[in-house]
Each structure stands twice: as C-alpha cells, then as structure tokens.
Amino acid sequence: MDPADIIEEHVADVAIIGAGLAGLMAARVIAAAGRSVVVLEARGRVGGKTYTRLAADGTPIDLGGQWIGPTQDHIEALALDLGLKTFPTYDTGENIEIRQGERHQYTGAIPTADPQVAMATVEMLLELNLMAQQVPLATPWTAHDAASWDAQTVQHWMESHVQDSAVRILLTQVVRAVFSVEPRDLSLLHFLFYVHSAGNLNQLVSVTRGAQERRFYEGAQTLANRIADALGDRVLLDAxxxxxxxxxxxVRIDAGDTLVTAQRAILAMAPTLAGRIRYHPPLPARRDQLTQRMPMGTVIKVQCLYPTAFWRAAGLSGQVLSDEDALGLTFDNSPPSGQPGILLGFMEGDAGRQWSDSDPATRRALVLTTLEKFFGPAAAIPTEYFEQIWAREEFSRGGYAGFMPPGVWTSFGADLLTPCGRLHWAGTETSPIWNGYMEGAIRSGERAADEVLAALT
Ligand SMILES: Cc1cc2nc3c(=O)[nH]c(=O)nc-3n(C[C@H](O)[C@H](O)[C@H](O)COP(=O)(O)OP(=O)(O)OC[C@H]3O[C@@H](n4cnc5c(N)ncnc54)[C@H](O)[C@@H]3O)c2cc1C
Incomplete structure (x- = not known):
C-alpha cells in the first residue's frame, strides 16, 4: 500500500479481524483484561452470520443463526450479561413428513409412521452416537478409527451400514439440516466429531431439549450489536x-485506507475466508493448505410472514421434512404472540446449490408453491417475504459453517488451532464444543483471547 493512501492509522496491543460473535467475544475479553484492541470488520455491520432485519411491523427476522439450546452455556452467560432474553420455539402439534411420495403426520423426534423403519432409525442413531463418543474433541485425528473414518464420506458409510432406503433418506436429511451439505461431501470423522461436539445426534436435531429450543426476543444479532456498542470506536466497519x-x-494489517499495527492478531472467521487474505511472510504450507480444504455449506434461509400462524389451528407445528422439495425443512418462526405468523424454510446442500444463483422471482415462486403444498392456499400469499442466500455473501461464502471433507482432519487437524507466529485463529470452526454454532463461535473467541493475553504477558 502506498503510505499516501492511508487515511486512518491505529495502534493497539491486539488487532482482531472479523466482528462476528467470535471476534467480538475475543475483543470483549481482551478489553476487559485492560489491553487495547481494534476490531476490523469487512461489512458495514457487525454480527457476521447472525443478521437480524426488521419486518414492516418491527418483528425481528433472523436471517442467519437464531436458535440456542441446552448445554450452550457460554452464549447463555453472555446473553444474561447483556440483558437479552429468550423464548421457546413453537413446538406443539403434528409435524409433516413427505417421504418417497407419501405424506404422514407425526409427533416426537423420529419422523416415520412405519414402526420397523422407526426401529431401524433408532438403531442407526444409537450406533452413530456411540461412534461419536469415541472421537476426542480436542484431537479428532487421534480417534482409534480416525484413519478409516476420515477416509470415507457419510454416504459411503450409509451405503455399507444402512439397508433400509427410508432410513438412508432420513440420515441424508439430517446431514442437510445440520451441515447444509450432502452425505457425499462430508468426512465421516467430521460428522462424528460434530455430533460429539454438540453432545449427541438427538441434541442436534431436536427442538425442545435440543439445538433449536429457544430464540432471542430481539434477534440473535443483538448479541453482537451490544458487544460492539460497548467497544465503541474500537470497532472499525467497512474495513x-x-x-x-x-x-x-x-503485526501490520492493511484494510484499504485503514492501517492497524499491533503485537498480536486474531483472525476470527472461517478458514476459507482467512485464505483470501495475503500474508507476508506467507503462511506455513500446512496452514495455507488447510484454508484450501474447508469449504462452507450451502444454505438459503427463507421466511414468509402472514397475519396469523394459521397452521396452528389445523393442529400443525409448522415443521416439515420433505425428501422431494428444494425447501426441504420448515419451522414455525413466529414471535411468542403468534402474530405475525412466520414460516421459516431452508434450502440446503444440493437445493441451495441449485437455487442460490437463480432468478429471485422464480425462487420466490418455488418457495410459495412449496409452502402451499405443505400448509394449504393461505401459505401462498404472505404479507412479507425475506430470504438470505449465504453462499452469495462475499464475507461468509456459505453456511452454516466450514466443514471437513475426507482426509482433512487426519492430515491438517493440528493446524486448525496452531498460531502462526503472531497470528491466532478463532471462529466457530475452531471450537471443540458446539462447533459450527454461535456457542462455538463465542467459546473460540474466549479461547483465542486467553491465548493472546498469555502471549502478551
Ligand atoms: C442460515 C444460518 C443459520 C444458522 N442457524 C444457527 C442457529 O440457529 N444456531 C446457531 O447456534 N448457529 C447457527 N448458525 C451458525 C452461526 O451463525 C455461526 O456459527 C456463527 O455466527 C459464526 O460466528 P463466527 O464469529 O465464527 O463467524 P462469522 O459470523 O462468519 O464472522 C466472521 C466475520 O469476519 C468478517 N470477515 C470476513 N473476512 C474478512 C476480512 N478479510 N476482513 C475483515 N473482516 C472479515 C465477516 O464479515 C464476519 O463478520 C447459522 C448460520 C447460518 C448461515
């Protein structure tokens, strides 16, 4: 950079790159320890993959991360500190399952009307949970079966271990719902690590007593907004x-017309985003290669608003799991009052890939036709429509998070956390607990801050 181009110059003990939950949490801890800190954020807002917009009547609409659940203690503690409260996700009534051309309604966690399929599903979940417990969270590559598990995809495991086609479909839907990828994309070792990281599979997929249990009244981005407000002009936007x-x-950090010099830096973003930055001297080979090997999932999050949650009167929960629709997963995302009624839908994995670049009117028409098929004609006429295409966000490149295809944990696992000189790594992808979630992001920020504070003293 030509020195004449620099308009703003900052000096701090620590520079943090990325004002998502990981980066902001790191900044909060470092500032509380009495060290000076500057946060550089590429977007014109903080929050990263949490992003709350307001509907015309002021209802907060979460276009990114939104739910929290049991055992997510660090986000719970942070919310308490920031004075933010949660309410339970609507989880009453019957869920709809559309599988192999048939439509069923069911209650409970296992979506199947056939008792034999239900039994085979429970057996598979049990087996996967037991395997997951064998993956050490801090060092997944040291699991006894790591070499074999990391040499295969979830698809490969499914084809050799799951006979029933209905159970295979269900596992495929679980992979899409939890990772927004296809079973053929994902290392079995990463899948098992992730399950262990969240506790177990039931915890991951359940609403009540699971990861989808509660939401923030004011939207999840409020967490980031409140931390950033307290940091004030130490957070630089559009940088x-x-x-x-x-x-x-x-360390010297160039962000267009802003220059920051610091003793240490924390990069608080998914590895693939860190890979888009230039480094001098270049990153060690293994770290650079890791950044080439952790792609993001593909997800489109859609929300439709209605005067009321009309499906509730029909005894429906708003939850649909479909194997034949691009909008394969829906929830009731209404505020506690039920007004407006809000249906939330996800296009994940292949569906996300197919529809991310489509013409908006065609995509919207597809969403409304699908919701009409699930919930009847009233679903075709929302009063407002929101969508967020995460794969088209330059500074996210997809979601829910970065994941590991086969071979990455066993070849590069140790490089995920190892600092490179004065550079430290945060972001939900680095968390051994609730990896991929807001909880993981917060924990990673705390861990990176501790690492840097220890290095400074
Ligand atoms: C649709 C969707 C739904 C989700 N649902 C849930 C949920 O219900 N519950 C849950 O717990 N989690 C959910 N998640 C995941 C959750 O949102 C993320 O795990 C979490 O927000 C990640 O935080 P982070 O700080 O690690 O990364 P990010 O939020 O991605 O933050 C990284 C920041 O770095 C910035 N940045 C990138 N490159 C640069 C650069 N070169 N210079 C400066 N800044 C840069 C980005 O703009 C961003 O602000 C969801 C995610 C998505 C996409």
Whole structure:
C-alpha cells in the first residue's frame, strides 16, 4: 500500500479481524483484561452470520443463526450479561413428513409412521452416537478409527451400514439440516466429531431439549450489536483486511485506507475466508493448505410472514421434512404472540446449490408453491417475504459453517488451532464444543483471547 493512501492509522496491543460473535467475544475479553484492541470488520455491520432485519411491523427476522439450546452455556452467560432474553420455539402439534411420495403426520423426534423403519432409525442413531463418543474433541485425528473414518464420506458409510432406503433418506436429511451439505461431501470423522461436539445426534436435531429450543426476543444479532456498542470506536466497519504482515516487532494489517499495527492478531472467521487474505511472510504450507480444504455449506434461509400462524389451528407445528422439495425443512418462526405468523424454510446442500444463483422471482415462486403444498392456499400469499442466500455473501461464502471433507482432519487437524507466529485463529470452526454454532463461535473467541493475553504477558 502506498503510505499516501492511508487515511486512518491505529495502534493497539491486539488487532482482531472479523466482528462476528467470535471476534467480538475475543475483543470483549481482551478489553476487559485492560489491553487495547481494534476490531476490523469487512461489512458495514457487525454480527457476521447472525443478521437480524426488521419486518414492516418491527418483528425481528433472523436471517442467519437464531436458535440456542441446552448445554450452550457460554452464549447463555453472555446473553444474561447483556440483558437479552429468550423464548421457546413453537413446538406443539403434528409435524409433516413427505417421504418417497407419501405424506404422514407425526409427533416426537423420529419422523416415520412405519414402526420397523422407526426401529431401524433408532438403531442407526444409537450406533452413530456411540461412534461419536469415541472421537476426542480436542484431537479428532487421534480417534482409534480416525484413519478409516476420515477416509470415507457419510454416504459411503450409509451405503455399507444402512439397508433400509427410508432410513438412508432420513440420515441424508439430517446431514442437510445440520451441515447444509450432502452425505457425499462430508468426512465421516467430521460428522462424528460434530455430533460429539454438540453432545449427541438427538441434541442436534431436536427442538425442545435440543439445538433449536429457544430464540432471542430481539434477534440473535443483538448479541453482537451490544458487544460492539460497548467497544465503541474500537470497532472499525467497512474495513476488509487484504494483507497482513508480521515480523519481530509486531503485526501490520492493511484494510484499504485503514492501517492497524499491533503485537498480536486474531483472525476470527472461517478458514476459507482467512485464505483470501495475503500474508507476508506467507503462511506455513500446512496452514495455507488447510484454508484450501474447508469449504462452507450451502444454505438459503427463507421466511414468509402472514397475519396469523394459521397452521396452528389445523393442529400443525409448522415443521416439515420433505425428501422431494428444494425447501426441504420448515419451522414455525413466529414471535411468542403468534402474530405475525412466520414460516421459516431452508434450502440446503444440493437445493441451495441449485437455487442460490437463480432468478429471485422464480425462487420466490418455488418457495410459495412449496409452502402451499405443505400448509394449504393461505401459505401462498404472505404479507412479507425475506430470504438470505449465504453462499452469495462475499464475507461468509456459505453456511452454516466450514466443514471437513475426507482426509482433512487426519492430515491438517493440528493446524486448525496452531498460531502462526503472531497470528491466532478463532471462529466457530475452531471450537471443540458446539462447533459450527454461535456457542462455538463465542467459546473460540474466549479461547483465542486467553491465548493472546498469555502471549502478551
Ligand atoms: C442460515 C444460518 C443459520 C444458522 N442457524 C444457527 C442457529 O440457529 N444456531 C446457531 O447456534 N448457529 C447457527 N448458525 C451458525 C452461526 O451463525 C455461526 O456459527 C456463527 O455466527 C459464526 O460466528 P463466527 O464469529 O465464527 O463467524 P462469522 O459470523 O462468519 O464472522 C466472521 C466475520 O469476519 C468478517 N470477515 C470476513 N473476512 C474478512 C476480512 N478479510 N476482513 C475483515 N473482516 C472479515 C465477516 O464479515 C464476519 O463478520 C447459522 C448460520 C447460518 C448461515
């Protein structure tokens, strides 16, 4: 950068790149420890993959991360500290399952009307949960069967271990719902690590007593907004970092017309985003190669608003699991009052890939036709429509999170957390607990902050 182009210059003990929950949490801990900190954020807002917009009547609409659940203690503690409250997700009435051309209604966690399929499903979940418990969370590559589990995809395991086609469909839907990828994309070892990281599969897929249990009254981005408000002018927006240099004296971060020098830096973003930055000297080979090997999932999150949650009167929960629709998973996302009624739908994995670049009117028409098929004619005429295509966000490149295809944990696992000189790594992808979730992001920020504070003293 030509020095004449620099308009803003900052000096701090620590520079943090990325004002998602991970980066902001790290900044909060570092500031509380009495160290100076500057956060550089590429977007014109904080929150990263949490993003809350307001409907015309002021109802908060979460277009990114939204739910929290049991055992997510760090986000719970943070919310308490920030004075933010949650309410339970609507989870009453019958769910709809559309599978192999048939429509069923059911209650409970296992979506099947056939008792034999239900039994085979329970057996598979049990087996996967037991395997997951054998993956050490801090070092998944040291699991006894790591080499074999990381050499295969979930698809491969499913084809050799699951006979019943209905159970295979269900596992495919679980992979889409939890990772927004297809079973053929995902290392079995990563799948098992992730399950263990959240506790177990039931915890991951359940609403009540699971990861989808509660939502924030004011929307999930409020967590980031409140932390950023407290940090004030230490958070720099519209500052996309393009180049990071380090030497014996410190770190120098170039973000367009902003320059920050610091003792240490935390990169608080998914590895694939860190891979888009230039480094001087270049990153160690293994770290750079890791950033080439952790793609993001593909998800479109859609919400339709109605005057009331009319499906409730028909005894429906709003939850649909369909194997034949691009909008394969829906929930009732209404506020506690039930007004407006809000249906939330996801297009994940292949469906996300197919529809992310489509013409908006065609995509919207597809969503409304599908909701009409699920819930009747009233679903075709929403009063408002929101969608967020995460794969088209330059500074997210997809969601829910970065994942590991086969071979990555066993070849590069140790590089996920290892600092490179003065550079430290945060982001939900680095968390051994609730990896991929807001909880994981917060924990990763705390861990990286502790790492840096120890290095500074
Ligand atoms: C549709 C969707 C639904 C989800 N639902 C849930 C849910 O219900 N519950 C849950 O717990 N989790 C959910 N998640 C996941 C959750 O949102 C993420 O795990 C979490 O927000 C990640 O936080 P982070 O700080 O690690 O990363 P991010 O939020 O991605 O933050 C990284 C930040 O770095 C910035 N950045 C990137 N590159 C640069 C650069 N070069 N210079 C400066 N800044 C840069 C980005 O703009 C961003 O602000 C969902 C995610 C999506 C996409």
């Amino acid at each position: 996309p970092v393009r180049m990071i240099s380090q030497d014996d004296m410190g």
